[in-house]
Amino acid sequence: MTDIKAVLRAQHIETPSWAYGNSGTRFKVFAQKGVPRDPYEKLADAAQVHAHTGIAPTVALHIPWDKVDDYADLARHAQEAGVGIGAINSNVFQDDDYMLGSVTHPSARVRRKATDHLLECVDIMDATGSDTLKLWFSDGINYPGQDDIRARQDRLAEALAEVYERLGDGQRFLLEYKLFEPAFYATDVPDWGTAYAHCAKLGPKAQVVVDTGHHAPGTNIEFIVAFLLREGKLGGFDFNSRFYADDDLMVGAADPFQLFRIMYEVVRGGGLDPEAGVAFMLDQCHNIEPKIPGQIRSVMNVQEATAKALLVDRDALSAAQAEGDVLGANAVFMDAYNTDVRPLLAELREEMGLAPDPMSAYAKSGHFEKIAAERVGGQQAGWGA
Ligand code: AOS
Ligand code: ZN
Numbered sequence: 166m167t168d169i170k171a172v173l174r175a176q177h178i179e180t181p182s183w184a185y186g187n188s189g190t191r192f193k194v195f196a197q198k199g200v201p202r203d204p205y206e207k208l209a210d211a212a213q214v215h216a217h218t219g220i221a222p223t224v225a226l227h228i229p230w231d232k233v234d235d236y237a238d239l240a241r242h243a244q245e246a247g248v249g250i251g252a253i254n255s256n257v258f259q260d261d262d263y264m265l266g267s268v269t270h271p272s273a274r275v276r277r278k279a280t281d282h283l284l285e286c287v288d289i290m291d292a293t294g295s296d297t298l299k300l301w302f303s304d305g306i307n308y309p310g311q312d313d314i315r316a317r318q319d320r321l322a323e324a325l326a327e328v329y330e331r332l333g334d335g336q337r338f339l340l341e342y343k344l345f346e347p348a349f350y351a352t353d354v355p356d357w358g359t360a361y362a363h364c365a366k367l368g369p370k371a372q373v374v375v376d377t378g379h380h381a382p383g384t385n386i387e388f389i390v391a392f393l394l395r396e397g398k399l400g401g402f403d404f405n406s407r408f409y410a411d412d413d414l415m416v417g418a419a420d421p422f423q424l425f426r427i428m429y430e431v432v433r434g435g436g437l438d439p440e441a442g443v444a445f446m447l448d449q450c451h452n453i454e455p456k457i458p459g460q461i462r463s464v465m466n467v468q469e470a471t472a473k474a475l476l477v478d479r480d481a482l483s484a485a486q487a488e489g490d491v492l493g494a495n496a497v498f499m500d501a502y503n504t505d506v507r508p509l510l511a512e513l514r515e516e517m518g519l520a521p522d523p524m525s526a527y528a529k530s531g532h533f534e535k536i537a538a539e540r541v542g543g544q545q546a547g548w549g550a
């Protein structure tokens with residue numbers, strides 16, 4: 166039988182630097198107390214999440230939001246704080262130049278500028294020791310006929326190939342897809358199939374990242390996860406919750422059952438094996454809730470769903486499936502989902518030398534009061550966004 170606690174101890178959930186900054190919607194960004202003023206302070210906040218959960222040892226950076234002069238120094242600082250640098254997220258959506266796209270833009274000059282930024286992100290991976298580049302393109306068109314859909318695919322393929330060539334040993338890129346927004350008529354990487362096709366053509370260092378908020382309502386995300394894992398193309402997740410669009414709410418908040426179903430396919434496909442290289446990242450914004458507790462709660466939500474997925478009695482499930490016992494198979498699945506795993510996780514944390522409840526431990530730690538007093542003028546997550 167699987168040693169569930171050992172698997173849960175080994176699971177790593179990566180928090181994003183931008184979750185610690187001020188955020189909001191296009192209507193209003195709400196400034197909160199104690200928000201980091203620079204990338205160093207974001208790392209310090211991420212270290213708090215790791216200190217209380219024990220399973221969030223890396224932080225994703227976003228360039229240029231986390232731009233510093235010396236990335237090696239930033240990585241050293243992270244290590245001192247008790248965390249490592251995770252995925253490097255590129256940004257080819259924020260400059261005026263990118264109004265009509267970045268790597269798929271009709272102008273060769275803009276495409277060059279965008280690709281150069283992606284290559285610069287690989288330099289930053291070299292300097293920080295990060296092994297993952299995350300690519301999300303806001304590219305697309307708003308009106309039929311605005312640009313040539315097929316030519317844009319050619320331009321995308323060309324840029325991806327150049328970045329792929331630049332990757333060193335042990336480095337990879339993850340290509341993210343998104344149904345719509347900011348482009349509304351035709352997005353250049355709208356779905357997992359498009360991302361998969363580009364990655365499959367390039368080779369093993371190109372994989373797909375599934376952002377759970379980037380699908381049409383009703384999409385069976387766990388099917389996508391099962392398919393990509395089977396093909397060795399599931400590079401990781403950007404976890405969050407959605408009710409309507411790309412809401413970036415806390416993972417597991419809107420639909421914990423969906424998260425369980427996703428995690429079951431991860432377990433079933435061997436995706437928790439560190440060798441599988443599946444990165445469990447959060448991509449969230451905490452517009453109205455406090456940020457560090459929001460991240461702690463999110464890490465716990467992923468952990469709870471993972472524990473439930475590990476509890477599925479695989480032998481009983483296989484037997485019921487083989488017999489065509491529809492209700493029996495479904496019952497095995499639901500039994501696991503309906504199990505309260507919180508006592509198990511509290512026990513696990515105590516075995517790891519942590520407080521059983523990370524939320525109350527953080528609240529009692531006095532960290533928030535300290536940063537609220539010390540930090541004045543916190544940064545916006547996506548400055549200028
Ligand atoms: C955008 O919708 C995506 O989810 C990206 O992952 C994006 O790169 C991230 O939000 C940081 O900019
Ligand atoms: Zn994302």
Ligand code: ZN
Nearest residue numbers: 376378379411
């Ligand atoms: Zn998104």
